[in-house]
Amino acid sequence: MRDLTTSSGAQPKKQRSLPMLKEKLAMLDLLRDSMSVSNMAHKYGHNESSIRAIKIQVRNKTLVNTEKAFNLWLEDMNHKCVPIDGNTL
Incomplete structure (x- = not known):
């Protein structure tokens, strides 16, 4: 050893x-x-x-839920081939 x-x-x-x-x-x-x-x-x-x-x-629970909703919306817009720019965000 x-x-x-x-x-x-x-x-x-x-x-x-x-x-x-x-x-x-x-x-x-x-x-x-x-x-x-x-x-x-x-x-x-x-x-x-x-x-x-x-x-x-x-982490704040409201912030976590908001981030999940934003991510879901972003994936939906991506799936629909809708262009997203900085002003939309």
Whole structure:
């Protein structure tokens, strides 16, 4: 088995750990219940920056539905061979 330390004695980089979807949802629920990011980082064993990134990446449901409707309209216009320019969009 290989020695995990380098010749200078430095430790190897820590492997990145990504939270699972259930864990992310639980984190978002705790954030809504006003638990601090620092406390949550200690509880789940992740960096504070990772938890802040999860908090920022939450998307608005209305925006998602609007994007789906726009994509459906765009595909329909493409299927009908209707030219679409920037002014139409």
